[in-house]
Amino acid sequence: MSEPILSLRGLHTDIAQYHILQGVDLEVPRGQVTMLLGRNGVGKTTTLKSIMGQWSAKSGQILYDGQDITRLPVSARARAGIGFVPEDMGIFRDLTVEENMVLGCTTGPLDPARKDWLLSAFPALGTFWHSEAGNLSGGQKQMLSIARAMVEERKLYLIDEPTKGLAPAIVSTMAQALRELKAQGASILLVEQNFSVARALGDSAAVMDDGRVIWTGEMAELAANKDLQERLMGLSMETH
Amino acid sequence: MIVKLLSGDQPRSVLLTLLLLVTLVCLAGAPFLFDGVRALDTAARICIFIVLAASYDLLLGYGGIVSFAHTMFFGLGAYGVALASSHMGRGFDALLVGSVSGTVAAIILALLIGLFSLRVRAIFFAMITLAVASALAVLVSQFSGLTGGEDGLTYKIPRALTSANRMGEFMGTQISGKILNYYLVFTAALILFLLLLRIVNSPFGRVLQAIRENDFRAEAIGYRVIWYRTMATCLSAAVAALAGSLFAIWLRYVGPDTTLSFEIMLDILLMVVIGGMGTMYGAVIGATLFILAQTYLQNLMGSASEATSALPLVPDLLNPDRWLMWLGVLFILSVYFFPTGIVGRLRERRAS
Amino acid sequence: MTLAPDHKPTFANLSLTDRLGKAMPVILVPILIVLGFVAIGAPSSWLTLTVSGLAMGMMIFIMASGLTLVFGLMDVINFGHGAFISVGAFVGVSVLIALGDWTGAASLLLNMAAILLAVVAAMAVTGALGWGFERVIVKPVYGAHLKQILVTVGGLIVIEQLIYVIWGPDEIFINRPEMLKGAVTFAGAAMEKYRLLAVGIGLVLFIAMRMVLRRTKIGLIVRAGVENGPMVEALGYRLRIVFVGVFIAGSALAGLGGVMWGLYQEVITAGMGEEMMVLVFIVAIIGGLGSVEGAFIGALLVGLLQNYVAFLEPKLALVSNIALMTTILMWRPQGMLPVVKAK
Numbered sequence: 001m002s003e004p005i006l007s008l009r010g011l012h013t014d015i016a017q018y019h020i021l022q023g024v025d026l027e028v029p030r031g032q033v034t035m036l037l038g039r040n041g042v043g044k045t046t047t048l049k050s051i052m053g054q055w056s057a058k059s060g061q062i063l064y065d066g067q068d069i070t071r072l073p074v075s076a077r078a079r080a081g082i083g084f085v086p087e088d089m090g091i092f093r094d095l096t097v098e099e100n101m102v103l104g105c106t107t108g109p110l111d112p113a114r115k116d117w118l119l120s121a122f123p124a125l126g127t128f129w130h131s132e133a134g135n136l137s138g139g140q141k142q143m144l145s146i147a148r149a150m151v152e153e154r155k156l157y158l159i160d161e162p163t164k165g166l167a168p169a170i171v172s173t174m175a176q177a178l179r180e181l182k183a184q185g186a187s188i189l190l191v192e193q194n195f196s197v198a199r200a201l202g203d204s205a206a207v208m209d210d211g212r213v214i215w216t217g218e219m220a221e222l223a224a225n226k227d228l229q230e231r232l233m234g235l236s237m238e239t240h
Numbered sequence: 241m242i243v244k245l246l247s248g249d250q251p252r253s254v255l256l257t258l259l260l261l262v263t264l265v266c267l268a269g270a271p272f273l274f275d276g277v278r279a280l281d282t283a284a285r286i287c288i289f290i291v292l293a294a295s296y297d298l299l300l301g302y303g304g305i306v307s308f309a310h311t312m313f314f315g316l317g318a319y320g321v322a323l324a325s326s327h328m329g330r331g332f333d334a335l336l337v338g339s340v341s342g343t344v345a346a347i348i349l350a351l352l353i354g355l356f357s358l359r360v361r362a363i364f365f366a367m368i369t370l371a372v373a374s375a376l377a378v379l380v381s382q383f384s385g386l387t388g389g390e391d392g393l394t395y396k397i398p399r400a401l402t403s404a405n406r407m408g409e410f411m412g413t414q415i416s417g418k419i420l421n422y423y424l425v426f427t428a429a430l431i432l433f434l435l436l437l438r439i440v441n442s443p444f445g446r447v448l449q450a451i452r453e454n455d456f457r458a459e460a461i462g463y464r465v466i467w468y469r470t471m472a473t474c475l476s477a478a479v480a481a482l483a484g485s486l487f488a489i490w491l492r493y494v495g496p497d498t499t500l501s502f503e504i505m506l507d508i509l510l511m512v513v514i515g516g517m518g519t520m521y522g523a524v525i526g527a528t529l530f531i532l533a534q535t536y537l538q539n540l541m542g543s544a545s546e547a548t549s550a551l552p553l554v555p556d557l558l559n560p561d562r563w564l565m566w567l568g569v570l571f572i573l574s575v576y577f578f579p580t581g582i583v584g585r586l587r588e589r590r591a592s
Numbered sequence: 593m594t595l596a597p598d599h600k601p602t603f604a605n606l607s608l609t610d611r612l613g614k615a616m617p618v619i620l621v622p623i624l625i626v627l628g629f630v631a632i633g634a635p636s637s638w639l640t641l642t643v644s645g646l647a648m649g650m651m652i653f654i655m656a657s658g659l660t661l662v663f664g665l666m667d668v669i670n671f672g673h674g675a676f677i678s679v680g681a682f683v684g685v686s687v688l689i690a691l692g693d694w695t696g697a698a699s700l701l702l703n704m705a706a707i708l709l710a711v712v713a714a715m716a717v718t719g720a721l722g723w724g725f726e727r728v729i730v731k732p733v734y735g736a737h738l739k740q741i742l743v744t745v746g747g748l749i750v751i752e753q754l755i756y757v758i759w760g761p762d763e764i765f766i767n768r769p770e771m772l773k774g775a776v777t778f779a780g781a782a783m784e785k786y787r788l789l790a791v792g793i794g795l796v797l798f799i800a801m802r803m804v805l806r807r808t809k810i811g812l813i814v815r816a817g818v819e820n821g822p823m824v825e826a827l828g829y830r831l832r833i834v835f836v837g838v839f840i841a842g843s844a845l846a847g848l849g850g851v852m853w854g855l856y857q858e859v860i861t862a863g864m865g866e867e868m869m870v871l872v873f874i875v876a877i878i879g880g881l882g883s884v885e886g887a888f889i890g891a892l893l894v895g896l897l898q899n900y901v902a903f904l905e906p907k908l909a910l911v912s913n914i915a916l917m918t919t920i921l922m923w924r925p926q927g928m929l930p931v932v933k934a935k
Contacts, residue, residue: 052826078828090823092816093932099812106828148827306741356918360925363669366741367873371917374870375910382907502866506749513742556757565753572746575739576732 003066005030005156005187006051011060013043013050020046022211023060028156033178033188035198035219038208039233044191045087047208048158051189052084053077065155079106083154087161087191089145093134097125097144100133104148111152118147121177139170146174150181157181157188163197175201199223207232245434247441251521253586260521263528267426271419272411278535284422284490286531287429288483293511293523294436295479300509301518302440303472304452305358309369310508312376313350313477315499317342317484319380322393322494330396339485343478350477354470377500392495397421401489425486432479437520439475448472449518503564507534510567514574516581525582538563617889617928624893628900639781641899647787649895650794651856655849655868656875656887657801658842664818664882664931666835668730669737672744673846673872674865675725675751676718680847681854681864682759684714685766688855695769703769707855714851715844721751722843726836748866755862763861766854790852797845798888805884814838818882818931874913878920880927889928 006028013021021043028034036044049055051062053074062070069077078084092100101118102110119126122143128136133144142162149157159178163171175197182188182201192198198205202219215222215232222228243250251257263286266273270283296310320342321335328334353372357364380387387393399405401424405417413419439445451458451465459465488494498504507530515526538560545558556562578585625642632638659673687710688695694706729747733739767773768786775782805811817824817831825831846865853868854860875894879886894913901912920928 054822054826073830074822074825075828075830078826084826086823086826090820090826092819092823094819095812095816099816102809103812103816103824103827103829300738304738306738356921360921363737363741364877366669366671367877368917371870371874372914374867375914378910379907506745509742509745553757559757561761562753562757565750565757568746568749568753572729572743572750575742575746579739 002030004028005065006189007063008047008051009061009063011047011050011062012058013046013055014058015046015055020211021050021057021060024050024208024211024213026206026213026216028187028189029204030187031182031185032203033182033190033201035202035205036189036191036208037198037205037222037233042208043211044208045160046211048084048160048189048191049086051077051158052082081155083149083152083157085145085149085157085159085162087164089141091133091136091141091145093132095133096131097129097133097136100144100148101125101151104151107152114151117180118150121180122147122173139166142166143170143174143177146177150177153184153186155187157186157190159188160191161193162190163192163194171197195223209233247434247438249437249441249520251583253583253589255589256521256525256583256586260524263524270426271422272413280418280422282531282535284425286528287425288487288490289508289511289527289531290524291429291432291436291483291486292480293508293515293527294433294520295476295483296508297512297515297517297520297523298436298440298479299472299476300512301516301520301522302445302448302452303469303476305469305473306366307369307473307476308366308502308505309350309353309373310476310480311500311502311505312369312373313346313480314484314487314504315376315380315494315496316346316349317481317486318488318494318499319387319393319484320345320481321485321488322395323386325395325397325488326393330398332398335397335485335489338488339482342485343481346477346481347474350474351470354473355466358466358469358473373500373505374502377496380496380500388495390496392493392498394493397489397492402492421490425490428482428486432482433520433524436479440520444468444471452518506564506567506571510571512581513571514578514581516583516585517579519581519583519587522581522583529582534563617886620928621889621892621896624896624900628896631900631904636779636781637903639779640783641903642896643781643783643791644787645896645899646892647790647794647856647895648899649892650791650798651849651852652868652871652875652895653794653888653891654797654852655846656872656879656891657884658838658845659872660876660879660882660887661814661818661838661884662835662842663876665814665821665831665838666734667737668734669740670730670744671741671869672725672729672747672751673842674867674869675748676722676843676846677850677853677865677868678752678755678860678862679721679865680714680718680850681860682755682764682850682862683717683847684710684851685764685854685860686759687713688766688769689764695767698770700771703771706769707851711848711851714847718847718850719840719844722840722846723836725751725843726839730839752862752866759862763859765859768855768858772855786855790856793852801884810834810837819933870910871913874917878917878927880924880930882931883927883929886927886929 004027008024008026011021011024012019024043024047026047036047038044046055050057053072057070060070061068064077064080064082067080069080072080092103095103101115124140125144125147128140133141136144146159146162162174166174171194178188178190178201190201199219205217205219205222206213207215207222209232251260267283267287271280274280274283292310292314296307299305299307317339321338324334324338324341328337353365353369357368381389384390399417401417401421403416403418405420407415409415447458447463447468451463451468455465484499487499491498511526511530512523514529515524516522541558541563542560545555545560548554548558557565574581580588628642629635629638632641655677659670662668662670688706691706691709694702697703725747729743730740733743772786772789775784776788805815813824813829813834817834821831850865853864871894875887875890878893879888879890893916897912897916898909902909924930
């Protein structure tokens with residue numbers, strides 16, 4: 001198997017005086033969907049933000065596509081091919097849907113084929129193409145955030161809880177889009193609380209607790225083993 | 241006793257203690273230690289600007305709020321005395337009425353500005369105080385019938401406080417009302433300074449510092465941040481107004497240039513930043529050094545300028561009128577490299 | 593695929609009051625103009641005052657636009673902005689004096705060429721100065737408001753004093769170019785030619801600025817950066833470079849405003865920028881820090897009010913702006929068109 005697209009080695013990150021990440025080791029294989037799981041507050045979001053560079057790592061190493069990006073500025077990481085969908089979606093509310101999408105293109109103009117594909121995946125965005133993004137519903141904003149990250153081909157996507165608080169119909173739309181993304185060969189690191197989504201999408205999984213990765217393995221293995229789930233996350237994923 | 245007077249806030253550095261003691265002794269004995277009208281005038285200015293800078297430090301250093309209206313409050317106190325003395329005739333009652341009404345006006349204005357601008361963002365305060373202070377300065381120069389306009393006001397103060405009042409000789413110095421006046425200024429300044437020291441070391445002062453460090457958290461713990469900041473603004477304005485009154489009593493003259501100008505505002509900023517923000521003693525050191533430099537260093541610049549008159553540009557840069565430029569440079573450098581000021585440096589040296 | 597109920601557009605439900613609230617600041621300008629008409633009574637005086645109010649507003653807007661954008665993008669408050677106004681005025685006026693033959697000629701073409709050259713020189717110098725100012729003064733104090741205020745005030749003093757060193761301590765009087773002297777009469781109202789020109793330049797500039805902000809990629813990045821800088825970076829843009837660009841452009845615009853203001857007043861002093869900062873701040877605050885449109889409306893309100901009040905009660909002109917600021921802040925504490933920051 002080829003080398004992973006992303007590996008974290010002993011990553012430590014502080015936020016103010018709090019020591020949030022306490023040595024995260026993680027590998028994201030190429031072309032796979034890797035689920036990052038764990039209870040609230042164990043450092044999943046901080047892990048994504050550290051990879052993106054929004055929090056700078058105090059120590060440890062971030063290797064992306066064979067390159068050490070630990071000290072690169074945020075924008076350089078993005079240009080190296082990492083797409084980010086933050087937990088708060090990061091939508092520019094004063095800008096229209098179209099303008100948000102245009103900003104997603106860092107290398108050139110909006111590719112019509114890519115746009116058509118995204119609009120077929122998320123028809124609502126087409127309907128409100130010229131409307132201010134701030135007026136979209138929560139689900140539409142989430143779609144916009146993901147579509148904006150996907151508007152240009154990226155090698156690795158970091159997606160933080162895309163289905164949080166969404167209606168089931170939208171969740172399945174979202175899941176379908178991520179599947180298509182993966183089919184195009186992208187690697188995805190996905191933080192997800194929704195178990196059915198995690199099971200349906202995930203190839204491999206990493207479970208975090210107290211600022212560390214405490215278990216890694218096949219998603220199927222985790223999904224099949226309720227005891228393991230209880231032990232790792234304090235609850236069975238079925239009930240979640 | 242001394243610890244109590246200082247509200248438990250000791251200088252915490254031997255050198256600083258020495259400097260403060262020398263300053264205190266020199267100011268207390270100024271009429272007897274130094275000769276000449278100019279020396280006494282310099283000493284009185286130092287007393288007044290120590291209070292003015294210290295009251296600004298309450299806001300800037302302890303509250304973390306930048307105000308550009310401190311000269312406005314200073315001016316209100318000064319004009320209070322001037323107007324009362326002009327209209328009520330010379331007398332101690334006029335001085336009292338003037339000081340009190342100037343102070344009350346300063347407190348009310350500070351309250352209004354504080355409630356308006358601190359409600360949203362602390363940064364509004366700097367911009368709004370700048371706007372309000374300059375509007376007031378314009379008003380003062382426009383309503384010249386009342387304020388004397390750009391010329392300012394000259395008025396009489398009680399005879400007992402002027403040099404016309406001769407009270408005999410002491411230690412070889414002629415004791416006049418002027419010296420009495422000086423001790424009025426000195427005593428009032430000392431009391432006001434100790435009062436400010438008490439305020440910053442009170443629970444109120446500690447909350448204020450907590451807010452400066454992290455206003456979000458202070459609010460979360462349950463402190464009304466706006467209330468504390470507004471209170472600090474009012475207190476600082478009141479003391480500044482009283483310093484203004486003292487200045488008016490000492491000078492027997494007020495005018496926009498001596499009390500309201502933006503240049504004085506910059507002087508105060510410099511005194512506090514160079515002395516050391518958030519230390520109170522920094523105001524003493526800063527104001528003393530600044531006034532001394534202003535009085536004596538400018539002459540030096542003049543001679544340096546003449547000495548270099550053969551060179552291009554240099555004499556222009558060293559012209560005493562460019563004094564402010566060097567202050568600006570010094571100011572920028574101190575904010576970058578000595579953010580804790582002289583007092584902070586002295587204390588660090590002890591700590592290391 | 594079905595659309596879940598959640599997909600319903602929310603903006604169809606905006607109430608009338610919401611819509612009115614959004615449009616209200618824009619309506620304030622005509623309201624003020626009508627109020628001015630009522631208070632002044634004489635139509636010709638009112639027209640004259642309105643034109644000069646608009647001219648003044650446009651010039652203040654030109655000076656304020658850079659300041660407000662710089663704040664919006666990087667949360668940097670530049671008290672030294674006024675220095676660029678003064679420097680711009682001195683450079684521009686020096687060029688105009690040097691081109692005395694052109695400005696004195698009764699040829700609109702030569703006059704305008706002289707003004708154009710003066711403006712280009714002023715903007716080039718203040719733009720370059722802004723670049724240096726950003727690097728030396730502002731950059732080391734990102735994210736620390738207290739230090740920003742102190743250091744930029746220091747920068748203001750130093751630059752102002754350097755003007756004295758270079759141009760001498762005295763104010764400089766300047767005559768407007770020949771063809772811009774005097775007034776045109778319309779409906780019995782005398783309108784100074786220069787003020788009409790100022791209104792024109794201001795309008796063109798505002799429209800151009802809007803076009804850049806709305807129609808170009810760089811404009812999109814700036815607008816997005818004002819709202820959510822970290823996300824702009826996460827998309828791969830170097831916000832810092834954009835910011836420096838905006839800072840330089842804003843400084844150059846302040847320089848342009850300085851030249852225009854100098855010609856308007858027909859006299860320049862080193863302290864003029866510092867004096868203008870009061871109005872610039874008022875405009876930025878009431879417009880909503882970070883909002884170019886807000887600054888535009890705010891500047892027009894300030895300019896008009898100042899001119900109307902100066903006519904009705906001269907002594908209250910500057911105070912009227914403080915009153916305007918107070919009123920608007922009571923109505924909207926963040927300014928008329930507040931920039932909603934992400935989180």
